[in-house]
Amino acid sequence: MTAAPVDVVVHVCTTCRPADGPDAADERPGAILLRMLEDALAARAAAGAPLPVRLAPVACLSVCKRPCTVAATAPDRWTYVWGDLDPATQVDEILDGLARYAASADGIVPWRERPRIFKTGVVARIPPLPGLAPAAAE
Amino acid sequence: MTAAPVDVVVHVCTTCRPADGPDAADERPGAILLRMLEDALAARAAAGAPLPVRLAPVACLSVCKRPCTVAATAPDRWTYVWGDLDPATQVDEILDGLARYAASADGIVPWRERPRIFKTGVVARIPPLPGLAPAAAE
Numbered sequence: 001m002t003a004a005p006v007d008v009v010v011h012v013c014t015t016c017r018p019a020d021g022p023d024a025a026d027e028r029p030g031a032i033l034l035r036m037l038e039d040a041l042a043a044r045a046a047a048g049a050p051l052p053v054r055l056a057p058v059a060c061l062s063v064c065k066r067p068c069t070v071a072a073t074a075p076d077r078w079t080y081v082w083g084d085l086d087p088a089t090q091v092d093e094i095l096d097g098l099a100r101y102a103a104s105a106d107g108i109v110p111w112r113e114r115p116r117i118f119k120t121g122v123v124a125r126i127p128p129l130p131g132l133a134p135a136a137a138e
Numbered sequence: 139m140t141a142a143p144v145d146v147v148v149h150v151c152t153t154c155r156p157a158d159g160p161d162a163a164d165e166r167p168g169a170i171l172l173r174m175l176e177d178a179l180a181a182r183a184a185a186g187a188p189l190p191v192r193l194a195p196v197a198c199l200s201v202c203k204r205p206c207t208v209a210a211t212a213p214d215r216w217t218y219v220w221g222d223l224d225p226a227t228q229v230d231e232i233l234d235g236l237a238r239y240a241a242s243a244d245g246i247v248p249w250r251e252r253p254r255i256f257k258t259g260v261v262a263r264i265p266p267l268p269g270l271a272p273a274a275a276e
Contacts, residue, residue: 009267011264011265056265058265060263061262061263061264062218062260062261062262062263063261063262069262071262071264073264073267074267075267079217079264080200081219081262081264122200123200123201123261123262124199124200124201124207124209124219124261124262125198125199125200126149126199126209126211126217126219126264127149127194127196129147129211129212129213
């Protein structure tokens with residue numbers, strides 16, 4: 001199997017659980033999100049529209065109050081952390097947003113091109129190393 | 139001037155302003171925090187105890203509801219984002235926490251060694267690239 005070019009790593013918190021409810025489910029929402037993203041990525045690839053995205057499960061992104069949570073990162077790009085994601089209804093919207101992220105030069109997607117959940121759900125963003133760009137506002 | 143070994147980049151949001159108050163001050167709290175961290179780092183270096191930390195001002199870390207905010211990062215280490223930081227009272231505690239971060243192997247400081255503000259103020263953490271470590275809990 002020949003690996004496709006992969007630029008963007010998307011960390012998916014697999015231990016995210018409901019912030020305001022019991023943790024009785026066999027499969028936590030974060031693990032469900034990972035599985036559904038995997039399936040949706042495979043479906044897009046099978047349809048001839050693969051995304052340059054590699055999913056990386058992670059035990060905790062420390063955003064426990066805003067499940068589900070993912071972080072997109074790549075060398076020389078801003079890292080973005082998004083929360084409040086719903087695996088039941090938002091997987092396609094997440095992938096659309098990740099496609100925009102992957103297509104950007106530096107990880108910053110113009111505001112009007114961001115899906116709604118990537119506007120309301122942003123938890124933090126971190127500049128790429130070495131972070132030597134001067135501050136734009138002081 | 140010979141550069142000292144510098145491992146850790148600390149992004150400091152210079153546009154952080156009070157979350158629940160007017161923005162009337164000439165110098166925003168984020169800019170004050172940057173200046174006070176610079177001064178405190180210089181003081182520690184002058185006292186013979188320099189920290190391997192380089193401050194990098196950034197216009198916005200998108201944690202606007204939890205000012206002030208910083209992010210510590212380095213190659214092959216977890217990135218941590220902390221908020222709720224007070225430049226008036228917590229600069230030494232921030233530097234102590236950054237020293238622990240810099241001394242760690244992978245950016246993860248044992249819980250009991252973290253200063254209080256790095257326990258309560260954590261906004262998010264992101265694994266180092268390539269993020270290939272298996273999830274510790276599924």
